[in-house]
Every structure is written in C-alpha cells, then in structure tokens.
Amino acid sequence: MRRETQNILLVLLGGALLKISLNGTFVRYVRPDLKPLLIVSGAVMLALAAVSIVQDIRRARQLAAAEAESAGHEHGAAEPVGACEAHGHQHGGARSAWMLLLPVLAIFLIAPPALGADSVNRSGDLTVASQQRQDQVVKTSFPPLPAGDVLPMRLADVATRAAWDATNSLDGRTLQLTGFVVREGSEVYVARLVINCCAADAMPVKAKLLGADLGALANDQWITVTGQVKPGSADQASNYVPAFTVTGLKRVDTPSDPYET
Amino acid sequence: MTSTAEQAATVHERPPSRWRITSLEVLCALLVLALVGQQWLVGVLDVPALQTGATIFVAVTVQAMPFLVLGTLISGMIAAFVPASLLRRVLPRRAALAVPVAGLAGVALPGCECASVPVARRLMQQEVAPAVALAFLLAAPAVNPVVLVATAVAFPGAPEMVLARFLGSLLTAVVTGWLWARFGRAEWIAERALRKLPQATGGSRWAVFAETTRHDLVESGGFLVIGGLTTAVLQVLVPRQWLETLSGQLVLGIVVMALLAVILAICSEADAFVAASLSWLPLLPRLVFLVVGPAVDVKLIALQAGTFGRAFAARFAPLAFVVAIVCALLSGLLVLGGAR
Numbered sequence: 001m002r003r004e005t006q007n008i009l010l011v012l013l014g015g016a017l018l019k020i021s022l023n024g025t026f027v028r029y030v031r032p033d034l035k036p037l038l039i040v041s042g043a044v045m046l047a048l049a050a051v052s053i054v055q056d057i058r059r060a061r062q063l064a065a066a067e068a069e070s071a072g073h074e075h076g077a078a079e080p081v082g083a084c085e086a087h088g089h090q091h092g093g094a095r096s097a098w099m100l101l102l103p104v105l106a107i108f109l110i111a112p113p114a115l116g117a118d119s120v121n122r123s124g125d126l127t128v129a130s131q132q133r134q135d136q137v138v139k140t141s142f143p144p145l146p147a148g149d150v151l152p153m154r155l156a157d158v159a160t161r162a163a164w165d166a167t168n169s170l171d172g173r174t175l176q177l178t179g180f181v182v183r184e185g186s187e188v189y190v191a192r193l194v195i196n197c198c199a200a201d202a203m204p205v206k207a208k209l210l211g212a213d214l215g216a217l218a219n220d221q222w223i224t225v226t227g228q229v230k231p232g233s234a235d236q237a238s239n240y241v242p243a244f245t246v247t248g249l250k251r252v253d254t255p256s257d258p259y260e261t
Numbered sequence: 262m263t264s265t266a267e268q269a270a271t272v273h274e275r276p277p278s279r280w281r282i283t284s285l286e287v288l289c290a291l292l293v294l295a296l297v298g299q300q301w302l303v304g305v306l307d308v309p310a311l312q313t314g315a316t317i318f319v320a321v322t323v324q325a326m327p328f329l330v331l332g333t334l335i336s337g338m339i340a341a342f343v344p345a346s347l348l349r350r351v352l353p354r355r356a357a358l359a360v361p362v363a364g365l366a367g368v369a370l371p372g373c374e375c376a377s378v379p380v381a382r383r384l385m386q387q388e389v390a391p392a393v394a395l396a397f398l399l400a401a402p403a404v405n406p407v408v409l410v411a412t413a414v415a416f417p418g419a420p421e422m423v424l425a426r427f428l429g430s431l432l433t434a435v436v437t438g439w440l441w442a443r444f445g446r447a448e449w450i451a452e453r454a455l456r457k458l459p460q461a462t463g464g465s466r467w468a469v470f471a472e473t474t475r476h477d478l479v480e481s482g483g484f485l486v487i488g489g490l491t492t493a494v495l496q497v498l499v500p501r502q503w504l505e506t507l508s509g510q511l512v513l514g515i516v517v518m519a520l521l522a523v524i525l526a527i528c529s530e531a532d533a534f535v536a537a538s539l540s541w542l543p544l545l546p547r548l549v550f551l552v553v554g555p556a557v558d559v560k561l562i563a564l565q566a567g568t569f570g571r572a573f574a575a576r577f578a579p580l581a582f583v584v585a586i587v588c589a590l591l592s593g594l595l596v597l598g599g600a601r
Contacts, residue, residue: 002285006475008285029316029324030324037327040330044334048474048475049475051471052471096484097479097483099482099483099490103323103489112315115313118309118310118312118313196537197534198324200493200534
C-alpha cells in the first residue's frame, strides 16, 4: 500500500474517533471516561498523517528540483536520504492497513446502535446478579436506602439488592427504573446492560414486569417504570431476576449513557 | 548500499504521468461505492445479530485504539532516541545472564508485539545475541506498564491477575531465551534480518520518530481491526451457553483459551479487556490466554516470518507456545493459588 493511501486511512480513522467522541455517540461502545483518551488518539492520528503528507509534498518538490538540476547524471546519487528511509519501510507491504477501512465505514456509514434486547437474549440466563453467586454465597446487609416517596435506582443495584440483601431494604419501597424492553416469549422485561470497559464485556441486568398492559411495547423501546419489587421474587428458581409490579409506565428517549457502568 | 540504490531506482521506474491503478485509486473507488451503497448496506445490516456484531466490533476497536496509539508513540520514541548501542552496553556479556536482563528491560520499553519485532531486529543488528533479543521480543509486549495497567483496569475485581501475568510472561521470555541460547542456531535467522541499517542522526531523528510511529500505527492498527472483527464474529456466532460449558472443564478450557489467543491475535494492550469479557471462565484459563497471546499469535508469526525468515518462525512459534502455556500454569498456581 502506498504512503498516500495509508495517510488518508489514518485521517479517516482519526476523524472517525474525533467524530464519535465529540458528538457523544462513543458511549454506545465504551465507558464515558474514555472520552479524553479518544480525542487525544484521534488528534495524534491526524497529526501523524499531516506530518507525513507535508514530508511527501516537500520530498516530491526536492526530487523535482534535483532532477531538473542533475539531468543526465546518475539519479541514484541525487535521491534525498529521507526518501530511501521512507520507502525502505514499505517492505512487508502493510497490507493489514486495508483493515482500517472497516471501522471507518462502520462509524461513518452504519453508526451501530448501543447493544440492546438481542444482546440480552443472547446471554441466556447470565445476568449481573446470577454472576455474583460465586462471590456472594450468603446474603449480606446492604446500607440503608435514602428516604423519599419514589426512589430512582440503577437496575444493577435493584437486582443485586433483590437477590442478596439480608435486610430486605427494597420491600415496600416505590422505585423508578429506566431501561429498554426485552420480550422473551410471553414475558416482558425491563433491562439494562452493564459494561466494565467496552460493549464487548456487556453483562445484562433485568427485571420481569408484572401488572401493566405491556402488549404494545416493542423490543428496545426505552421506558421508565415506577412500582415495587415483589418480595422474594429474585431467588434461585427465577435465576435471581426480580419481578417488578408496575404502577406507572412511560416511554422515554434513549438516555445519554445507554449502559450502567 | 545496493538495496537503497535499487529502491531509488524502482521509485524512478514508476512513470509519474501515466495512469496506473494504485492503492489510492482503489481506496477512492471503495469509498465512493460505500457512499453510494450506504442505504443498501444499512438495510442489509438491519438484522439484530449483525447489529450486535457491528456494535461489538466498533467497541473493541475504539476501546483498544488509544492504547495502540500510546504504544506506537513510545516505540517510535525508542526507535528514534534510544540508540541500540546503549542497550548493548548495559547488557551483560554472557548470554545466560543477559537473557533475564533483557526480559526485565522489556518492562521499561512499552509497545505492542508488532512494535517489538522491529526493535528486536535492531538489537540483533547491533550484535546483541539473538537469544537475548528474542527474550526482549517476548517480554516487551507482555510485561510493560501500559499492558499491566490495562490488565488492572480490565480486572478490577482480581488485582492478582496483574502479578500473575507479569510473572508468567517474564518467565516465558527468560525460559525461551535460555532454550534458544542453548539449542538455537544462527543460520535459522535469515541473513537479511541481520544486515546493518544506517544510524539515524541529529535532525532526522524527529522524522524517524514520526515515520516509525505512523508506520507502526497503520500496520498494527490493521491487525487490531482483524482482532476486533474476530471477537465480534465469535461473540455472535458462538453461543455463550456453549462457551459456558468450558467453565466446568479446566483442561479443555486452558487448551481452548491458548488456541484462542493464537487465533484471535489481539494486541497485548487490548487482550486483557477481551479476557475480562469471558467472565464465565475461571481465572487460570484466562491467564493462559494473556500469557500466550503476546508471545505467539497468527499476526506475530506472519510478522516474524517476514522479518526473520520462515525457518525461524517455524521453530520459534511452537517453542514459545509450549513454554508460554507451561509458564502461565506455573505462575497461576503460584499467584492465583489454583484454577479459581
């Protein structure tokens, strides 16, 4: 592959990184705190490509000047040193560089959405709470919840407390949960994905919805539900997925950070 | 410098005025095609499984890119500003002693495995014993701070993985180096790998820095994309329940993870995140994955065959593979205290 092509690919890739980090869509793929690193690495790519392009232009001018000057002489001697180095690097023919086009096209043309219902269904019975079985065999006492009529909570916290809290702090509390709809057969869940680093390590967390008209809800529709966790519902039989009795439901837009971290 | 003259000649052989199809035209054509076919492409990909795969692909690539940029920047700096003669001066004369020193030197020289191949080659050119350069080649991508920090970030619940990885990889490098010093033959390494290059001097150092960084980034970035693609395909195609059955079978899990490390060929700066995502496996098979990956994988074999010759790669890769598995298991038993 020619240097010019490599540089254009580098500009495209750096631009793609800058684009997703500046317009905020990068949270579909990675943790929010990676933003400064993404901006810096995008800028580095642009800078490296710019330096190389400027060098190429300068070298081409030198070459033209040298050729004009030494017409008839042996051209090998007139070759600027830099050109030898640069072309010497092309051995092994960086063919792998073509692959850089894939993320560029994926980001600019397709802009894949955040993971959703398909990913949750794909994980089978695996959820955040069921994963914790290995670490927390016995129930433990969780710190008390803050006071308030309606308490907004992370789904991961709700699932963990429902399964493992010895003080049953969720009982009788009205909670507000935000997540997307997952349909599995006749059951409807509100779900969220928890990520450690990037979407590749996403782990689902969900609660089964009870007692509301859920027929019209499609997969991946974001909703905010208010209601109460059914006491004792997150046990081994339910694979530690709590049931949630819904008293209020409204459709919402996708939140700015689709994952719980 | 016949090679330089030849290269200069080939540059001139290309008639600048005549129309030829180069990679530049191919790239432009691809971009135009992609733009024209965007609607069609988006329609084709509007299948949940493909969308999940596309998201995971972009996620792995985007997540690893800053680490790759950091690694190539540092390796470019070393190529430009740390003369190999300095390294040679600080190394002990005897290869048996120099091997562990070179292994530890890998700690200070961060880079991903693709970047450490040219550095090892440069060391050999400066008449460092091949076994010593190879110990460095194996250690540098696996035990440097960038990789260890990435490992710590990827395994927030198991900080002992960092130590286990460090020990396992260092041991792999030293043992392989010693084995090579005892049994290795000079003629296995291609003659072209040992030919001397002109030393960079003065003002051109910044140019060497920029060019090395750019070249490493473009090349290893491509390999990283291949790794991201493989991860995405595997995550979508292989049912999690099936991989979960590995959690009950330790030996099978270790063998599969060692092979997976070779096939996935993920950069050492990003592999910890992939290992972390395979959370249904015990720590020991995942440690094997982290120790084998930087030592031997398909892209590394290709790079080494290109740099040192096929005869070298055919012997070095299987050796490193076996040594890495054994050392990872030893370190796992020592630090993790078993399978976990």
